[in-house]
């Protein structure tokens with residue numbers, strides 16, 4: 001399949017608006033990296049999705065898998081936005097409280113909060129305080145299962161421009 005630069009711009013336009021809508025939603029980032037997966041994050045994600053659906057919250061809460069939220073030693077870990085609450089050491093038994101108390105009741109669940117002192121840089125998902133992600137800078141911001149979200153953040157635009165508007169010499173320069 002080929003796609004024109006104009007089509008990319010059209011998708012960007014369309015999904016940028018969806019992105020604004022997403023800002024009105026709650027977003028739960030769940031770590032799906034090796035260490036958290038080995039401690040049951042996939043099962044927790046499935047249970048969360050079920051609990052969200054059974055409470056009629058499917059249109060109001062989005063669950064996005066990300067790699068390494070950052071406190072690997074206390075995973076499984078989630079971050080809830082826009083309030084930016086981080087819950088750690090999660091188990092399946094916590095899912096009901098996360099949905100009923102936090103998402104529905106607006107209550108922060110004290111015993112699940114991350115209380116460590118390790119600082120993270122403001123860039124989401126950087127596993128170490130001094131690490132700044134470049135290639136993975138959209139980690140936790142775009143849903144990796146929807147390429148349109150990447151395009152909405154200028155994904156492929158430079159490639160499109162290089163292939164359609166620039167000469168080989170300009171690309172090399």
Ligand code: FES
Pocket residue numbers: 031032033034035036037067068069070071072073075076077
């Ligand atoms: S492996 Fe999940 S936060 Fe590091």
